[in-house]
Every structure is written in C-alpha cells, then in structure tokens.
Amino acid sequence: MSTATHTPGTTGTATPAPTSALNLSRTTATAGRVLRQLRHDPRTIALMILVPCVMLFLLRYVFDGDPRTFDNIGASLLGIFPLITMFLVTSIATLRERTSGTLERLLAMPLGKGDLIAGYALAFGTVAIVQSILATALALWGLGLDVTGSPWLLLLVALLDALLGTALGLFVSAFAASEFQAVQFMPAVIFPQLLLCGLFTPRDNMHPVLEAISNVLPMSYAVDGMNEVLKHTDMTAAFVRDALVVAGCALLVLTLGAATLRRRTA
C-alpha cells in the first residue's frame, strides 16, 4: 500500500501526474458550458456586442470634420475594444468560478487546468469573433473607415487582442477577492496601456521613459499592428512582428493564469 507523507510547503506533491494536458472533449464541454451560461444572460451578450459598435458610431461623428483622425483612432479602437471587453468578462467569470466553489469542485474532478483555460479562451474567443466582425464591418462599410490593407488582417489582430484580454482577465482574477476588486483591476491594468499605446499621440512623441515603458506593454503592439493594416496593402514584416508579440503575450499570460489555479488551497 502506498502512503503519502506531505511536508508543509511542498503542497500538491501527491499529484505528480500531468494535470494541464489538454483533453479536447473536456475543453469543448467547458467552452459550451461558458457559452450556455452567457445565453441565459442576454443583456450581457447585447452589451458585449453592441457597445463597441455604438462607440465607433459616436466617434465617427465626434470627428465629423476630420475623417483622417477617425481613420487613425478608429482602426486602433477596433483592436482595443475586444481586449477590454474580454478582460472584464473573463475576470468576473473566473472570479465567480473561484468564489462559488465550482472551481474547487472541477479541480477535484478529472479536469485539467489547461482544459479549463482553453475552454474559457475558446468560448470568449467565439464571442470576440462575432463582436469584431460586427465592429469591423460597421467601421469599414457603415462609417467609411479608410483602410488600405485587408479587413481579414484587422480581424486577425482583433482576435489576438481578444485572446490577450481573456488571458489578462484570467490572470488578475487570481488576485481579486471580490467583484469590486476585479472591476478595479480594469483601470489598473488597462488604462495605463490605453494611455501609452499610441492611441492619443504617436509613441515616439512621448517622453523617452514612457516610450520605453510602452515598448513592453502588449497593447502597444496591438495598436501598431492595426496601424500597419491601415497604411499598407500587404502584410508587412512589422505587422507579423506585432501579431506575434500579441499572440506570444497572450500565451505567456494564459500560462501564468494556469499557474494560479491550484488544486490544493489553504
């Protein structure tokens, strides 16, 4: 008979088998469950899908006399909206999972942490695609956003941004003890990036220290990528780099998020 002798500090040593291996059925079951939860909450769906469109519409007529500015800001915002929406939704959803006891129950079951995270990413990624398609279509054909490159590339960056938002939301939810705190992470994590990402002024016009900081913030690359599509007809090297940086950041933060899911808790 085997025995377990845990020592304090080395928690979870009795579970040596890989726990984050992906299982496709469990991942899709989780994604389906998250979407089913959303379906019982039509108001949230409406807000997620419609608010970005309304903001774009507003912006178009705020800059009514200056269509060039709308082109610049509009393209950047197409990348920023999915990030913010997915950040908020994911941080609250995973916080609920932690506080309702369902996370403890799931982790006591044969569910891999990777299954759970991939399930969330898949579900909110799907919502992000719908949101981005609507926002991009409205901007391009409804509001006359003048983009040189392919709308598909805009969509690709928007999707990567949504993934990044999901990853960040998942990660910060580990540090929030309540929904009040989770919402406050939005100004703490998102606003600095918003100020420094080049939306208000080109990044090379900033104070060198701020420019250096903006160089390590992922949202800067999301906005740069959108601007590349705005100005160039084909896929530039800079665009590929920007897309890879955003995707890499999303994966890194998702991995960090997985590390915050503990099977054993105090």
Add this chain to the structure above:
Amino acid sequence: MMNIHRDSPPTETLPNMDKSPAVRAEDLTVVRGPRTVLRGIDFTVPRGQITGLLGPSGCGKSTLMRSIVGTQAKVTGTLDVLGRPAGHPKLRTLIGYVTQAPSVYDDLTIRQNLEYFAAILAPGHAAADQRHENVTRAIDDVDLTSHADSLAGNLSGGQRSRVSLAVALLGTPELLVLDEPTVGLDPVLRRDLWDLFHNIAAQRGATLLISSHVMDEAERCHRLLLMREGRILADDTPDALRTRTDSETVEAAFLHLVDEAVAAAAREKETTR
C-alpha cells in the same frame, strides 16, 4: 432505476484492496494560516458503510473532508484514500464530493449543470448515452425531476444543495464525501436523503463519509467519528458509544465525552503545575 453494478466493494479496479479501509489516516495534521486545524489524528473509514463525522462548528470537519478529497493544502502525515495517497489523480473519478455551500452554476439549469459535470467525468461522444442516463438518474435521486429545466439560481436553498449533491452522485463514485448535505432541509427530505444514502451504501457498495452537526442524524450512521477542536474524540458505532457512556442518545454520549476530555485536560494541567 439505480445503477446496480456491484453488491460488494469493488475488486476490479483495486485488486486485493477490498478488505482495506476506504480511508486511513495516521498522524494527520493540517495547518491553515496560524491555526493548526487537525492535530495529528488517526482514524479509519471502513468500506461500504456510512460513517458520520460529527462535532461542533469549527472543529475541523470540513478541513478533514477537503484533505480526503485532495483540495486541502498543508497536509502532513499519512492519508490513504481507496488505497492511494489522497489527491492522487486516479482518485478524481472515484470520489464524489459535496462542499458545504452548494457549488453549482446559478446561470445554468439543473440539467445543464449536471450535463457539464458529467462531461468532465466521462468525456467523449461514446459516453453520451451513459451520461444522459446518469444525469437523469442523479436528478431523480435527489427528487428534482420536476425542476430539471429551472435555473439553479431560481431554486430555494435546499433545492440548490440537492443539485450540488446530484453532481456528486454522477458516475458511480466509490467514496462519497458529503459536507453537511442535509442542512436547511425539511424533515421529510432529510429522511428521504438518508434512505438514499443507505441505498447507495447497500446497493452500490459505496463508502459514505457524511458530516453533520445535527446529532440525531448520527443514529442513522453505521459508524461515528466524533470530533472536537481538531481531535477525534471517539471512533465507534452509535450503539457502542451509547453503551460505553451509559447515555440515551448520541448527543448525550458526545456531551459526556466532551466533559471527560475537559476534565482530563484539567487534571493534566493540575499535575504538570
């Protein structure tokens, strides 16, 4: 109606283990923050029976259950569950666990909740029919068939805790760890659930560990673990406890044992002074 797979404890998954206890703890200690919640306790939980875990609030019942399920951190000592160290990945499909607060998704219906957890336990297309059967049976077990399509968030407290219980009944767990499953339920439902627990033990050969601070439920257990302040006060059958302490009820026996423990502690203080 119920999945009657076996009349005796399982032998196919755990060879030569049928005589061994379902849970065996030696010198089990758990620290939570500055507090030592379990203080080097020893006990066994026999297979195929209902063991009641009784004691006042805050005595460490939930921590003990979380340790057995493998969700408690900072556990030291020996803790074997179904012949494997607690928290072993292989145990995750063999244990059904119900937390004290109902842990279900409020924004899903009862059926959707169970379907999701069933898909985690037995994933894949091949198991779809079996899953459907298990879900229907689990809902019926806890007498919620008429509410199957209601949102869990719209149910009463007692109904939500029964949904949580139904999740633990999915599949065919060999060990059910139930943390105060009958709190807040009316007498009729409590009786029905205890009948269900006895059925599960008798017909499926499962082991049940059920905590409660309602002493009259103790009479319905095969064995009792009485806890107080992180220690096991007694580990016996209800009858033996009553006889030993010359009491009418388990509650009186418990109080008798507490008084004894307090007196012993006082004597010890006296002699060491």
